[in-house]
Amino acid sequence: MMGGLSKRLVLFAFFSVVIALLSAQDAFSQANVTLTPINDEIIAMEFAEFELEIKNLEPETHTFSLDFGIAPLWSIISTPAYRIQVKSGETGSFRIFAKARSLIPDQLYSIPFTISYGDKKINRALMIKYGDVVKEPKEYKPTVVIKPEAIELREIDPRETIAFKIHLSNLNVLNMSELSAILFSEGRLIDAHKDFSLAPLERKVILIETSIDPHTKPQRDKVTIALKYQEKIIATFENIEIEVKGYEDIKTEEKTASAFLREKKDITIENNGNYDVRKTYKKEMGFFKRIFTKTEPGHYIIREEGKSFLTWDYSLSPKETFIVSISTSYVSIFVVLVIAGLVVLFYFLLRSPLQCRKNVDVSKKGDTTLIKVKLSIKNRSSSDISNITVKEIIHPLMLVSRESQIGVIEPRKIIKHKTKGTLLEWHIDRLEPFEERLIIYKAATKISIIGEIILKSALARFQYKGKEKSTKSNSYILEV
Template structure:
């Protein structure tokens, strides 16, 4: 029994501090708690409310001292039935206080009640308001200043800018050693100055940022200190602009044997990623021999045909484009063609025989007689010796033994073992580039309708070096 009681007491002791550990926090933060008597000034507070619970709650704000005019921004925070705060979250209410009638000089503790709708608990804090005289003796004047800030809302980090702070002394009191501390994510500066009675001061701060600063929105806080005590706070915002500027950092041409390599280097001198389109004019012949890294695509317009790259560049990043024109394959192709041509010229027969057939007579729509022409040509600059020509006439035709005047007569006209007739000629010599024509007639034994094909003529000859070569003509084709 005693052990059970001790265990209950122990659990109760642990639960009590835990319950106190998670409680609603109401924290007033003064923005301006000094009011000049008989003026239109008002006090302002930021009231931070922390909901530590795991559920949403509504908190009503109430000042029960009805000698004060109290309102909020937004207006509904104070008179709209309370503010809704999500679980484990903070909310800041902006309250303003002004006496409804003339109050004596002095400090006033204005109670603020914050009530939870869920639990019914009420949390109390005091809003301190000092009412001071507008014309006290010099030694009795408090420190009162007003300040404002002027600076660009948007700043290009590549350009210089300026921030101006305007300060005014509200009272006829000399303020010495007034310190202004300016702080933000990117700006850190401070200065100390004096303010004459009812005097004004303009403080200028040059702003210089690194061009590499990324785009962001920055909050600048201005805190005025007198004797290490904060007497005034201001806040403003500005943005760093994003920009991109793609520049051609390099463009070099490397030359080799029938090979040209162009190295192009692009650089994004900006603070945001960007896309860049690079175009290089080209023609269809060039593109046959061009290779690029990275790959490109073709765009045609009224200005011509272009190789185009769509590039993505990160801030301060470099991209390389390599364009290679390689004509080496074309060169080796030309060399191969030249070798083949030279081989052909070397290996071709120096003697050319062209066979031609002409119809001389047609009977009943059929070829009955025709004339055969053999054109011989020495196409070299050297003489050809001992030229022996043989031509075969098919068995369906006979050779006319009468030959035209001026033509070379055959040495022999004999029967061919394969059927038909074999005609042979001998020419002792053909001078360089000399041409000869041999002709003879044949008559058809049968009526030939349609086409007629004659076998190729053959020739053997000797070159000046003593080599014996042979060649043949084309087929003699004709149609009735």
């Protein structure tokens, strides 16, 4: 018994010297390596467990690789799987698990391995006490390896279900019936769990599905997977990076309400996407319609390809809405047209059926001013007008010519007065509907005059539909 113990002590001392020599070879490496045993005392069917931490002291990022060479007696795995990338100044870590492939002698074992990065190498060894070297019996320690199916950056659509597929390996003979996988993230986007069981040495793939708010803004987050057994966390897998991708979904809804000569459109624009947007909304409208249109909020006009558009600029965060009201009313123009129509109607109803218009032609002959006056007498109704008498008073300073003209109505009376002037009177028996007659006379100034002479309106009296009516012509200012 004493001989066996001495033999083991010698072996332990030998392996310690070997480790010291290996460590001396990497004394000048630019990485700080720490190997910590988690469980280095095992028996058959158990896994030894170690934590390997590597701090990168180089000025650039390096990928560190593990190489266990040929170890025929041992089955060795690591998580992450034999390779890790570490940025300058940061620390990365491996979990290393080792199990005897078959029954092997009870003793201390040294399993050397190499850590490589760039053109440099660091040598280390796992020291495992196997079999009855372990002095006291112990319980099986729950040991499960977690390996997500995809650990690179994942892009997530917040509108869809998010699924995590996780590979699990039970590394010892412990039957675990109350396991729970918990997912959580630093930014609290992910919060899910799933209960399951693992038989001894079983490998299993579980699927955990969860969802987030569809309007979650684009962002990055880091997810951690934790295994809980008997109210304790027994394993974790950290820093699974996810990125919520942005998507745009602008919904426009238009409602129209119409009344007599009025129309109102309410346009609701909603941001159903997951990030802030700045947009422009355009509504085509012609010039005439714009005159009778008001909007809330106010708009500005742009022209594209010969068309005019009412335009609004807006900014919306997710779930926000922008409402445009367009009100068009033709009531005002309708009222104006109705009033104008009534005015025209009353004008035609109330106007005189007999139209009397005066036109004057003026000419000069020496110091004398000559005028030729034309009185147009027209029946502008659809009925006959009879017994028409037209009277014209000529200014006292004017002399009336008595020349007669063929086809022109001659005055029935010519009465002169020293102060009031000359009275001319014509008589027309009858005018048929829309018939027109012309009265012409000539006059001249008696003396040379400087200034103005007013030719007063001619007065016409007539019978229309059994009633006596009268109307006047326009007056005329004669400048001499």
